[in-house]
Amino acid sequence: MAVSEYFLVNDENKQRSNGIFIGNLTPIKNPEFLIDTCMLLKQKKIPFTIIIVGEDRYCKQGKTFKDLVHAFGLDAYFHFLGFVPHRDIKPYLAQSLLYINTSHSEGQCLAVYEAALAGCHLCLPNILAFPSVFGTNALYHATPQILAHNIISVLNHPIHEHRVHNQQLILEKYTYANIKQGTKDLFINHL
Secondary structure (H helix, E strand, O other): OOHHHHOOOOOOHHHOOEEEEEOOEOHHHOOHHHHHHHHHHHHOOOOOOEEEEEOEOOOEOOEOHHHHHHHOOOHHHEEEEEOOOHHHOHHHHHHEEEEEOOOOOOOOOHHHHHHHHOOOEEEEEOOOOOHHHHHHHOEEEOOHHHHHHHHHHHHHOOOHHHHHHHHHHHHHHOOHHHHHHHHHHHHHHOO
């Protein structure tokens, strides 16, 4: 399958202007990290919007994530879609410049594979699951300051080669057939 058969990726980054975060806003997804990052972007007067694809399940001291966004004056930095069926996420990925993940831990994060295939630049937490797959073709963060820097870096100087490499990586190694065969081999070899 060619990339164009799955996503119509437009290489004109200026038409891709926002970030996308896929996942329900829960403690494991570390949503406060997004608030801290956007506060830094706001201080630097960097216009940027993160599309949140997932439910707001955050609740701390009676406040939802949307409540916090509003309290910090960050409404312009977030666009909440709520639950979106998987088949309807593709257009949001195709228009996004960046895929942002802030999780404390991940297993087999399929959303990042789809974002890579869609041609998004990847801003990922520096946890084992991601560098072991994407190597130097993603930007990693451990603090909101680094994530803000990475977002600004991509906005100013997108790296087309990272996008192409990640698309090819997913097409060659992370297809459903390859994952299915690898899982089958794992069970057969360890039984």
